[in-house]
Amino acid sequence: MEAVNGRPKREIKKGETRKHIISILVNNEFGVLARIATLIAGKGYNIESLSVGETSEANLSRITIEVKGDDIVIDQMIKQLRRLIDTVKVRDLTDVPRVERELMLIKLHAPSHKERDEILRIAQIFRGKVVDISQDSIMIELTGDSEKIKAFLNLVRPFGIKEMATTGKITLKRESVLEEMQD
Amino acid sequence: MEMRKGADVVIETLLKEGVDVIFGIPGGANMEIYDALYRINKIKHILARHEQGAGHMAEGYAKASGKVGVALATSGPGATNLITAIADAYMDSVPVVFLTGQVPTFLIGNDAFQEVDIVGMTRPVTKHNFLVKRVEDLPLIIRQAFYIAKTGRPGPVLVDIPKDITQTMTDVEIPSDEEVINSLPGYKPHIEGNPQQIKRAAQLILEAKRPVLYVGGGAVAAEANAEITELAELMKIPVTTTNMGKGAFDERHPLSLRMLGMHGTYYANMAVYHSDLLIAVGSRFDDRVTGKVDEFAPFAKIIHIDIDPASISKNITVDVPIVGDIRSVLVRLIEEIKSKNSKIVHEEERKSWLEQIDTWKKAYPLSYKPSDKVIKPQFLIEALYDVTEGNAIITTGVGQHQMWSAMFYKYSFPRQFINSGGLGTMGFGLPAGIGAKVARPDKDVFIIDGDGSFLMTMQELVTAAHYNIPIKVIILNNAYYGMVRQWQELFYNKRYSEVDLSFQPDFVKLAEACGAVGIRTDNPKELKDVLLKAKNIEDKPVLVEVIVDREENCLPMVPAGKSYKDMLLSDGKNVEAETMYLVG
Ligand SMILES: Cc1ncc(C[n+]2csc(CCOP(=O)(O)OP(=O)(O)O)c2C)c(N)n1
Ligand SMILES: [Mg+2]
Numbered sequence: 161m162e163a164v165n166g167r168p169k170r171e172i173k174k175g176e177t178r179k180h181i182i183s184i185l186v187n188n189e190f191g192v193l194a195r196i197a198t199l200i201a202g203k204g205y206n207i208e209s210l211s212v213g214e215t216s217e218a219n220l221s222r223i224t225i226e227v228k229g230d231d232i233v234i235d236q237m238i239k240q241l242r243r244l245i246d247t248v249k250v251r252d253l254t255d256v257p258r259v260e261r262e263l264m265l266i267k268l269h270a271p272s273h274k275e276r277d278e279i280l281r282i283a284q285i286f287r288g289k290v291v292d293i294s295q296d297s298i299m300i301e302l303t304g305d306s307e308k309i310k311a312f313l314n315l316v317r318p319f320g321i322k323e324m325a326t327t328g329k330i331t332l333k334r335e336s337v338l339e340e341m342q343d
Numbered sequence: 344m345e346m347r348k349g350a351d352v353v354i355e356t357l358l359k360e361g362v363d364v365i366f367g368i369p370g371g372a373n374m375e376i377y378d379a380l381y382r383i384n385k386i387k388h389i390l391a392r393h394e395q396g397a398g399h400m401a402e403g404y405a406k407a408s409g410k411v412g413v414a415l416a417t418s419g420p421g422a423t424n425l426i427t428a429i430a431d432a433y434m435d436s437v438p439v440v441f442l443t444g445q446v447p448t449f450l451i452g453n454d455a456f457q458e459v460d461i462v463g464m465t466r467p468v469t470k471h472n473f474l475v476k477r478v479e480d481l482p483l484i485i486r487q488a489f490y491i492a493k494t495g496r497p498g499p500v501l502v503d504i505p506k507d508i509t510q511t512m513t514d515v516e517i518p519s520d521e522e523v524i525n526s527l528p529g530y531k532p533h534i535e536g537n538p539q540q541i542k543r544a545a546q547l548i549l550e551a552k553r554p555v556l557y558v559g560g561g562a563v564a565a566e567a568n569a570e571i572t573e574l575a576e577l578m579k580i581p582v583t584t585t586n587m588g589k590g591a592f593d594e595r596h597p598l599s600l601r602m603l604g605m606h607g608t609y610y611a612n613m614a615v616y617h618s619d620l621l622i623a624v625g626s627r628f629d630d631r632v633t634g635k636v637d638e639f640a641p642f643a644k645i646i647h648i649d650i651d652p653a654s655i656s657k658n659i660t661v662d663v664p665i666v667g668d669i670r671s672v673l674v675r676l677i678e679e680i681k682s683k684n685s686k687i688v689h690e691e692e693r694k695s696w697l698e699q700i701d702t703w704k705k706a707y708p709l710s711y712k713p714s715d716k717v718i719k720p721q722f723l724i725e726a727l728y729d730v731t732e733g734n735a736i737i738t739t740g741v742g743q744h745q746m747w748s749a750m751f752y753k754y755s756f757p758r759q760f761i762n763s764g765g766l767g768t769m770g771f772g773l774p775a776g777i778g779a780k781v782a783r784p785d786k787d788v789f790i791i792d793g794d795g796s797f798l799m800t801m802q803e804l805v806t807a808a809h810y811n812i813p814i815k816v817i818i819l820n821n822a823y824y825g826m827v828r829q830w831q832e833l834f835y836n837k838r839y840s841e842v843d844l845s846f847q848p849d850f851v852k853l854a855e856a857c858g859a860v861g862i863r864t865d866n867p868k869e870l871k872d873v874l875l876k877a878k879n880i881e882d883k884p885v886l887v888e889v890i891v892d893r894e895e896n897c898l899p900m901v902p903a904g905k906s907y908k909d910m911l912l913s914d915g916k917n918v919e920a921e922t923m924y925l926v927g
Contacts, residue, residue, distance in 0.1 A: 167638060168638075169641055
């Protein structure tokens with residue numbers, strides 16, 4: 161036995177702050193999204209992207225949320241999300257092999273065919289689709305993960321972006337162990 | 344099923360749930376339900392004088408009985424008046440179903456008269472809530488509300504019922520238990536503890552040298568007091584309870600350390616500080632318990648047993664988390680320990696651990712400076728303990744009187760100490776006491792209230808008198824918002840900002856005006872006789888105003904955000920200045 165002096169400390173869990181992608185299967189009830197948003201807002205966190213859509217089961221929807229926050233707080237938040245009566249399954253897919261997609265529509269300045277050709281070439285490499293074209297602009301539809309979208313944006317930004325819109329991310333866990341192939 | 348109004352379905356469903364009393368106030372949007380209550384005439388109704396009161400009564404009823412409490416209010420202001428009670432029930436995991444009237448469905452969203460989005464407003468403070476949109480859903484939703492409120496980690500559920508739904512004729516059947524359970528696929532309240540984790544916990548308990556059981560309100564909700572006692576006695580583990588955990592272990596038991604945390608006993612806090620194994624049961628490491636987190640039980644491994652995965656380990660690392668129904672986990676833990684012949688590895692160390700705890704108990708028992716001139720608040724609580732022979736149910740407001748009630752009355756059975764722990768709601772005591780007395784007419788119910796807290800819901804004294812509910816209100820009158828004054832004295836250099844309540848009503852006359860008996864005393868010599876007199880009044884509520892020493896402080900105390908090493912003791916000393924003890 162020895163005397164306790166000073167201020168011995170217990171180890172405290174410290175989390176890293178980073179982006180998390182959370183997939184939530186919910187009952188198709190009104191107010192579910194508000195419940196989830198209230199819970200996340202209660203942590204002082206901002207939802208960076210959000211998508212809601214149907215699943216193969218008529219009474220279930222899938223909500224995919226991207227939120228930046230401390231690992232420990234997010235872990236606690238996920239447990240609280242699971243506790244909600246209308247959530248059926250909640251998973252943090254951040255560190256899980258998965259397929260992730262978002263969809264972008266982008267309208268670029270293209271006053272002459274020189275720019276149009278250039279943009280078309282880039283779009284082709286990225287497997288983007290031209291969905292509208294006018295005298296001085298061109299609209300491209302592109303799907304992919306956020307890296308691909310970012311890379312595309314970097315290349316076309318010099319042409320001048322007139323308008324753009326992206327959907328929230330959707331994601332599903334990979335069953336194969338193969339690395340995600342570039343499509 | 345024959346055709347009847349939606350309102351009748353509400354009452355039928357409540358009857359199916361075994362509801363015998365509702366606390367509430369009528370209004371435009373819930374009139375149909377009140378009409379059905381009148382016509383069917385099978386459920387008792389207590390007419391509160393404010394919806395917050397109705398809500399706390401339902402909580403007091405639920406906390407005292409373990410059954411689901413029911414409160415009923417109208418839309419708009421009726422519903423918003425409930426919110427404090429809803430939040431209170433949420434923080435303390437109290438099973439209450441709150442029913443609110445709502446404007447008719449075709450007016451919702453139109454800023455109609457007395458319309459508020461009560462479902463939206465209460466989303467963060469309910470376990471779940473519902474807006475009924477079709478009369479066919481009404482009985483299922485109400486049954487779901489009861490099921491959700493009372494299972495898993497209990498909590499409040501609100502059901503908002505538009506007026507037209509209560510007027511619509513329907514032949515809907517009341518769904519069976521099975522239909523209710525099957526209708527909630529995402530809700531799985533019954534969890535079995537992981538057997539591997541239970542084995543590890545048993546091993547740690549057998550190997551520990553300085554174990555402490557730290558028991559919270561979850562153990563009371565799970566009715567696990569017998570199992571806690573068995574485990575403590577079998578393994579000779581000292582037990583400390585939180586404010587909410589009181590009654591899960593008899594505080595008169597030699598192994599009891601009483602309460603821990605901010606206003607915990609010296610010996611409970613010392614034991615937790617020096618422990619090498621902390622067994623947390625139905626408790627949630629609240630900041631009022633841990634103080635400065637990284638100095639909380641710095642030597643201890645932690646086992647945490649709780650029904651709610653979300654309350655396991657927020658920032659403290661838990662070595663063995665066990666998520667599951669507390670009682671069944673404890674039963675299996677005890678079996679596991681017995682299968683190893685209950686063989687404690689370090690017998691010697693365990694013996695000296697208990698001796699060390701005895702030394703701490705003797706060094707600093709709960710104490711105060713007695714007086715024969717003024718009534719010391721602590722003396723009042725001790726006197727009440729004697730007069731009631733420790734058998735009364737006690738409810739309180741929030742403040743010093745609440746903490747003295749926690750410290751100086753010894754609680755021995757579950758659901759005996761009823762107070763607002765999580766939200767800290769002044770005004771909780773009186774209505775909760777009324778609800779408790781309605782649930783337990785066989786018990787004396789004493790409300791130990793502050794002069795400040797009492798005034799926040801005092802209109803319910805009229806309710807108690809109306810129904811001749813013989814509750815006993817003891818106002819510990821220090822003519823201060825005493826707890827705030829104490830903090831101002833200790834941490835703000837005695838700058839007493841807006842805490843003086845010396846302008847106050849004549850409480851005795853006030854009691855009489857409300858139809859209760861009023862008594863006043865400031866004499867320590869006659870105090871017990873006065874309390875006994877109050878105890879023996881059985882046909883009316885009684886209010887006893889006890890004038891106490893005004894600037895008495897509630898000690899010991901761990902200042903907010905500090906560690907147990909910074910505890911201020913009742914003689915004004917500081918623990919750190921005292922010898923710190925030994926850890927092997
Ligand atoms: C509704 C509400 N408002 C304010 C507070 C802050 N508060 C905590 S204790 C306290 C003083 C309580 O005074 P009293 O009821 O007389 O009890 P005492 O501390 O004097 O025993 C106050 C104002 C609170 N807890 N609840
Ligand atoms: Mg006071």
